[in-house]
Amino acid sequence: AGLDQFLLAIDPSGIILWQVPLTAVPVGGPALDGQGNIYVADHDGGVTAVSPQGIILWQTQASSVREATAGPIVSPSGMIYVTIIDTVAALSPTGELVWRVGAADIYAEIPPRLSTRQDMIFLWNSALEATSGTRQDLQLLTQNQLLAKDPAYFTGADGSDYYRVGHAIMDWYLGESGGVVGSSRTWLYQSSVIFNPYDQGVTPAGLGWLYYTTQFSDSRVVWLDKNSRVVGNYLFPRLDATLVAIGAEDEAYLCGATGARVECINIAVTQQEPTWSITIDVPTDVAGGALVPGRLYVALEGNSLYALEAPGE
Numbered sequence: 001a002g003l004d005q006f007l008l009a010i011d012p013s014g015i016i017l018w019q020v021p022l023t024a025v026p027v028g029g030p031a032l033d034g035q036g037n038i039y040v041a042d043h044d045g046g047v048t049a050v051s052p053q054g055i056i057l058w059q060t061q062a063s064s065v066r067e068a069t070a071g072p073i074v075s076p077s078g079m080i081y082v083t084i085i086d087t088v089a090a091l092s093p094t095g096e097l098v099w100r101v102g103a104a105d106i107y108a109e110i111p112p113r114l115s116t117r118q119d120m121i122f123l124w125n126s127a128l129e130a131t132s133g134t135r136q137d138l139q140l141l142t143q144n145q146l147l148a149k150d151p152a153y154f155t156g157a158d159g160s161d162y163y164r165v166g167h168a169i170m171d172w173y174l175g176e177s178g179g180v181v182g183s184s185r186t187w188l189y190q191s192s193v194i195f196n197p198y199d200q201g202v203t204p205a206g207l208g209w210l211y212y213t214t215q216f217s218d219s220r221v222v223w224l225d226k227n228s229r230v231v232g233n234y235l236f237p238r239l240d241a242t243l244v245a246i247g248a249e250d251e252a253y254l255c256g257a258t259g260a261r262v263e264c265i266n267i268a269v270t271q272q273e274p275t276w277s278i279t280i281d282v283p284t285d286v287a288g289g290a291l292v293p294g295r296l297y298v299a300l301e302g303n304s305l306y307a308l309e310a311p312g313e
């Protein structure tokens with residue numbers, strides 16, 4: 001989705017298959033449903049649905065006065081969820097606004113996240129019932145325990161729901177009277193990082209990871225096992241770098257700008273040197289990216305999309 005208000009479909013060899021004009025400047029990355037339909041959020045608070053053949057199916061306003069601040073997500077049932085500054089809006093598969101609910105006390109530039117049971121929507125420290133938007137008071141911890149710890153709900157690739165509080169990852173589940181906290185893992189972060197994690201996750205094998213990056217400090221990814229043992233800790237000497245993906249072997253794909261170029265790396269969990277590093281000689285910043293088998297796609301600020309493959313492949 002380009003800032004010149006076009007959605008483009010590009011095949012694996014880099015050929016543009018089709019392009020569709022959009023009514024407003026897009027925000028974030030497009031989302032796909034199970035049938036291959038594409039959904040794009042925009043700065044005017046709208047969402048546009050496009051078929052796999054490049055035909056606009058519908059366009060609707062999730063908000064008429066406020067902008068979307070991240071790309072949408074689509075649930076297996078076809079519901080579309082999008083962040084509108086500090087609220088979450090839910091749209092039906094045919095584009096009707098189902099609900100819109102306040103969910104954050106900050107300017108949120110991340111998509112909502114769907115719980116593993118698909119019954120809740122998470123945005124930072126808020127949990128909303130997926131069909132109605134009703135706020136869920138899970139009360140996993142007290143307010144004093146959350147102070148200055150930037151808590152966030154998230155879903156693990158292992159099929160469990162998690163809660164990050166500061167530098168700790170906690171698993172939890174719904175009991176008869178609300179949320180119940182299970183085990184917790186963390187690490188001795190005090191001498192390595194200043195700020196709370198920028199992102200976090202749990203791999204299919206249950207390995208937790210925390211990603212740190214700011215405009216003022218180098219980036220770092222830390223992997224933790226269920227017993228709080230640090231099994232990986234890699235410092236990427238780039239400010240405000242992008243964690244593009246965590247791969248099938250729990251490896252991290254990072255891209256960061258130096259001012260003169262962009263460097264992308266593959267770093268394995270237990271290693272201190274990248275498996276590979278590829279440099280793009282363009283003096284710009286990273287806009288985003290995606291990982292597919294055998295290939296890393298990287299979008300740069302401006303109008304560039306690169307397909308990267310490991311050296312020798």
